[in-house]
Amino acid sequence: MNWPLFRTKDDTRGLEELNTDRKKVVIVGAGFAGLSAIETLHDKNFDVLLIDRHNFATFQPLLYQVATAGLNPGDVSFPIRTLLRKYPKVRFRQGELVKITPESNLIELEDGSRIGYDYLILAFGATSNYFGIKGAAEYSHAIYTLDDAIEVRNRIFHQFEKAAAHGISDGCLTFVVVGGGATGVEMAGASAELCDRALRTDYTSIPRSLVRVILVEQRSKVLEVFDEALSEYALEELRRRKVEVMLGSTVDEITPDTVHLKGGVEIPYGILIWAAGVGAPPLASTLGLPQGRGGRIVVNPDLRVADHENIFAVGDIAAATSGDELVPQLAQPALQEGRHAGLQIINLAQDLPTSAFSYKDRGIMATIGRRAAVAQLKGGIDLTGWLAWMAWLVLHLITLLGVRNKLSVLINWLWHYVSWGKGPRVILGG
Amino acid sequence: MNWPLFRTKDDTRGLEELNTDRKKVVIVGAGFAGLSAIETLHDKNFDVLLIDRHNFATFQPLLYQVATAGLNPGDVSFPIRTLLRKYPKVRFRQGELVKITPESNLIELEDGSRIGYDYLILAFGATSNYFGIKGAAEYSHAIYTLDDAIEVRNRIFHQFEKAAAHGISDGCLTFVVVGGGATGVEMAGASAELCDRALRTDYTSIPRSLVRVILVEQRSKVLEVFDEALSEYALEELRRRKVEVMLGSTVDEITPDTVHLKGGVEIPYGILIWAAGVGAPPLASTLGLPQGRGGRIVVNPDLRVADHENIFAVGDIAAATSGDELVPQLAQPALQEGRHAGLQIINLAQDLPTSAFSYKDRGIMATIGRRAAVAQLKGGIDLTGWLAWMAWLVLHLITLLGVRNKLSVLINWLWHYVSWGKGPRVILGG
Incomplete structure (x- = not known):
C-alpha cells in the first residue's frame, strides 16, 4: 500500500x-x-x-x-x-x-x-427527512443546498410566468410549505412577501386573491420549541401576511399536483416546500x-x-x-x-484525556418577515417584532462576516436586503 | 380563428x-x-x-x-x-x-x-458559426448566453480542482481560444489574468508554467478590423500576459481533448473557447x-x-x-x-414613408486586460493602454446603467471589478 x-x-x-x-x-x-x-x-x-x-x-x-x-x-x-x-x-x-x-x-x-x-x-x-411519506421526496423541494434554493426560485418564477401567459389553473400559484418549525415559518413568511411584491411590481395582471401560501403543520402550533407567546406571535404575523396556516394537519400523500392530508383534505399546489424534518x-x-x-x-x-x-x-x-x-x-x-x-x-x-461536549445555548431565533421575528434568548428574554428582527439581522450579519471575513458581503447583502422592497431580482436558470 | x-x-x-x-x-x-x-x-x-x-x-x-x-x-x-x-x-x-x-x-x-x-x-x-469544422460544435464553448458563460466558468474551475487533486495531465490546464477578433482577444486576455490570480491565491501548488493560454487565429494578425498599430499593441499586450498567440493557424478538426491545426500541429486542451465567427x-x-x-x-x-x-x-x-x-x-x-x-x-x-438605416459608427473597442485596451474612435483617434481601458470601462458602465437604470448595478460592478485583484470568487454549479 x-x-x-x-x-x-x-x-x-x-x-x-x-x-x-x-x-x-x-x-x-x-x-x-x-x-x-x-x-x-x-x-x-x-x-x-x-x-x-x-x-x-x-x-x-x-x-x-x-x-x-x-x-x-x-x-x-x-x-x-x-x-x-x-x-x-x-x-x-x-x-x-x-x-x-x-x-x-x-x-x-x-x-x-x-x-x-x-x-x-x-x-x-x-438533508430532508420525508418520514416515508409517499411522493414527498419526488415532488417536494427541500432547501439544504444552494442548488436547491436556486431550483425553488426558478420554480416559483416559472409558475408566475406560466400564470401570466396562460392564466391561473387550479393551484398553479399555491405555495404549500410543509412543516411549521423555524425553516417552514421563514419560508412561508418570505414566500408571502415575495408574492405581494412580485404581483405589485411585475405580475400586475395576476390578482392577489389567486395566489395562496399555505403552511401545513402537524402539531397544534407553529415554532413548537419556542415559548408559547412567541409561537402565538408568529402565527398571528403569518396570518397577517395572508399565510393560511393549517394546524393539526398531517400530510398523507403527495402527488404531482396535489397534497393529500389525512382526513381527506386535498390541496392542489404549484410549488411544494418540504420543511418537516431533518434527516x-x-x-x-x-x-x-x-x-x-x-x-x-x-x-x-x-x-x-x-x-x-x-x-x-x-x-x-x-x-x-x-x-x-x-x-x-x-x-x-x-x-x-x-x-x-x-x-x-x-x-x-498530546495524550491528554478528552472532555465531554457541553452545548451553550445562547437562544433561538426565527424570522417571519421584514420587521417581524421572534427571539428567545438565554436568560428568559423573549423578543418579538422589530427588535427581534434587528437582533436576527445583526446576528446573521456578524456570523456571515465572520465566515467571509470580507466587507464586500456585508455591503452586498445590506444593499440587496434594503433594495428588495423594489421587487425581487430574478434570473431563471436555462 | x-x-x-x-x-x-x-x-x-x-x-x-x-x-x-x-x-x-x-x-x-x-x-x-x-x-x-x-x-x-x-x-x-x-x-x-x-x-x-x-x-x-x-x-x-x-x-x-x-x-x-x-x-x-x-x-x-x-x-x-x-x-x-x-x-x-x-x-x-x-x-x-x-x-x-x-x-x-x-x-x-x-x-x-x-x-x-x-x-x-x-x-x-x-450564435456561433462553426463553419462546418468537425467537432467544433460538440467540444467547444461559445459565450452568447449567461448559461454559456457560467458553463465556461464551471469548466475552468473544475479543471483547476482536477489538477489540484490529481496532477496536471497533458493539456488539462491549456485554454485554447479560437478566433482573434475582439471576443477572442478579450477572452484570451481575461483567461490569462484569471490564471495568474487563481494560481497566486488559490491553487498555489500548480506551477504557472503548466498553465497555457493559446489564441489561435487564421489571419496574420489579431483584431483585424482595427488599425495596424492597435492590432500590434494588442498582440504585444497578449504576449506580455503570457498568451501564446498562434497567427496564420487554421483549425482543421477538434476532438474531445485535442485541437488539430491544418499543417499537422496538435494542441491538447482542457478548455476550448470558440470565438471564431458569428452565425x-x-x-x-x-x-x-x-x-x-x-x-x-x-x-x-x-x-x-x-x-x-x-x-x-x-x-x-x-x-x-x-x-x-x-x-x-x-x-x-x-x-x-x-x-x-x-x-x-x-x-x-401614420402612412408616412420609411427611411433607410444609416449606421453612425462611433468607433470600436476591445479590452485585452486590466489597464490595457484598444479604442479606435470616430475621427481617426486611436487610443491604447490605460486611457483606452478607462474609455472602455466608462462606456460599458454608461450603457449598463442605461439599461438597468439603477445605481445598484454600478456599485456592484465597480465593487466586484475593483476587488477582483484579490482573486476570483467562484461558485461552481451542481
Whole structure:
C-alpha cells in the first residue's frame, strides 16, 4: 500500500511540513461545524485537509432568502479556497467521501483516491427527512443546498410566468410549505412577501386573491420549541401576511399536483416546500458507523463516534448530546461542536484525556418577515417584532462576516436586503 | 380563428388600451436591438409585447467576465419585468418563437399560443458559426448566453480542482481560444489574468508554467478590423500576459481533448473557447425568411425583411446595410437598428414613408486586460493602454446603467471589478 496517501502527487504546497511527523486531520464537510474545527486547528501542529463535494461553502440560514429571491446565490456562498487563504497550512480537496476504512485510517473518495488520516472529522451535514411519506421526496423541494434554493426560485418564477401567459389553473400559484418549525415559518413568511411584491411590481395582471401560501403543520402550533407567546406571535404575523396556516394537519400523500392530508383534505399546489424534518444524507448509512434517531451518527459525549478512537462526528450529522439531551441541528451547536472536536484532537495528540461536549445555548431565533421575528434568548428574554428582527439581522450579519471575513458581503447583502422592497431580482436558470 | 390573439386570457393589465384600435407591435428578443426598439415605441400609440425565451436580459459585452470569474451572473443580467416597470404599456411574455404566418400576421410560440401583430420586430440575436469544422460544435464553448458563460466558468474551475487533486495531465490546464477578433482577444486576455490570480491565491501548488493560454487565429494578425498599430499593441499586450498567440493557424478538426491545426500541429486542451465567427441561430432558417451571409436575415435598407411589409429584423440576426456596407454584429449597431425600426413603425402607422438605416459608427473597442485596451474612435483617434481601458470601462458602465437604470448595478460592478485583484470568487454549479 502507498502510505501515507495524504498528499496528492502534484501538491507541493506545505511540502516541508508534510514530511515532518505532524498529525494529519481530515475534515469532511465545509459547513459551520467543519469550518469551526478548522479555525481551532489551523495554527496548531497539524496538517489539515478539508474535503467537500462543492468548491464553495454555503451560509445555510439564509438559503430561504435565495429561494424567495431576496438574495442572490453569490451572497450566501463563498469559495472554500478563498476562505482558506488565511490558513496557509490548511489544504482543500474537492471530492465526495464514499468509504472509511478505520482499521487502516483511510478514507476513499468517489474518484478512487485514498487519503490517510490520523484524525477524521465527519461534518457533512443533513438533508430532508420525508418520514416515508409517499411522493414527498419526488415532488417536494427541500432547501439544504444552494442548488436547491436556486431550483425553488426558478420554480416559483416559472409558475408566475406560466400564470401570466396562460392564466391561473387550479393551484398553479399555491405555495404549500410543509412543516411549521423555524425553516417552514421563514419560508412561508418570505414566500408571502415575495408574492405581494412580485404581483405589485411585475405580475400586475395576476390578482392577489389567486395566489395562496399555505403552511401545513402537524402539531397544534407553529415554532413548537419556542415559548408559547412567541409561537402565538408568529402565527398571528403569518396570518397577517395572508399565510393560511393549517394546524393539526398531517400530510398523507403527495402527488404531482396535489397534497393529500389525512382526513381527506386535498390541496392542489404549484410549488411544494418540504420543511418537516431533518434527516441524514444517504452517505451516513453506507459508512458502517452507528446511527441513531433520524440517521444521525451516534457519538460519545466527547463527540467521537462510538467505538472509534480517532473519528469525530459534528454538526447536523452527529447525534451529539449535552448532558442527557440531544443537541438540536442548528448553526450554533454545529459551530460549538466543530470547535470542541478540534480541541479534543489537540488533547489526543498530546495524550491528554478528552472532555465531554457541553452545548451553550445562547437562544433561538426565527424570522417571519421584514420587521417581524421572534427571539428567545438565554436568560428568559423573549423578543418579538422589530427588535427581534434587528437582533436576527445583526446576528446573521456578524456570523456571515465572520465566515467571509470580507466587507464586500456585508455591503452586498445590506444593499440587496434594503433594495428588495423594489421587487425581487430574478434570473431563471436555462 | 380566435382573433385578436394578442391578449392572453388572464392579462387584464392595460385592458382599456387593448380594446382600442392601437396597433400591435410584437418584439422578439430582449437584447440591445429589442430593448432599443421598446425605448422608441413605449410612449407612442402602440400596444407593445416583448417576447423572450428567458425572463432576463443579458448584457452580452461583459459575459466573458462572468466566464472568467471577474463578475457574477447577476451583475450582467436583469429581469425583463424589472426593466419594463418604467414602461407600463409594454407587456412581456416568456416564450420561444417557432413560426411566423405573415399572411395572417400571426406568430406561434413553442407552447402552441398564437399571437397576432400589426408589426413584428425580430431581434433574437446570433450564435456561433462553426463553419462546418468537425467537432467544433460538440467540444467547444461559445459565450452568447449567461448559461454559456457560467458553463465556461464551471469548466475552468473544475479543471483547476482536477489538477489540484490529481496532477496536471497533458493539456488539462491549456485554454485554447479560437478566433482573434475582439471576443477572442478579450477572452484570451481575461483567461490569462484569471490564471495568474487563481494560481497566486488559490491553487498555489500548480506551477504557472503548466498553465497555457493559446489564441489561435487564421489571419496574420489579431483584431483585424482595427488599425495596424492597435492590432500590434494588442498582440504585444497578449504576449506580455503570457498568451501564446498562434497567427496564420487554421483549425482543421477538434476532438474531445485535442485541437488539430491544418499543417499537422496538435494542441491538447482542457478548455476550448470558440470565438471564431458569428452565425444565425437555428430558428432563423425555420421561419421561411430570406437569409444571407452567415444565415442573417436579409433586410431592405429600411430594415424591413425583404418582401415583408410589416416585419423588421434588427441586431445581430439582421443582414442590415448602411450605404453599401454590411453593418457589423455589435451592440452599437443593434441599438441604432432597434431605434430605427421603432421610428419606421411610427412612420408606417401614420402612412408616412420609411427611411433607410444609416449606421453612425462611433468607433470600436476591445479590452485585452486590466489597464490595457484598444479604442479606435470616430475621427481617426486611436487610443491604447490605460486611457483606452478607462474609455472602455466608462462606456460599458454608461450603457449598463442605461439599461438597468439603477445605481445598484454600478456599485456592484465597480465593487466586484475593483476587488477582483484579490482573486476570483467562484461558485461552481451542481
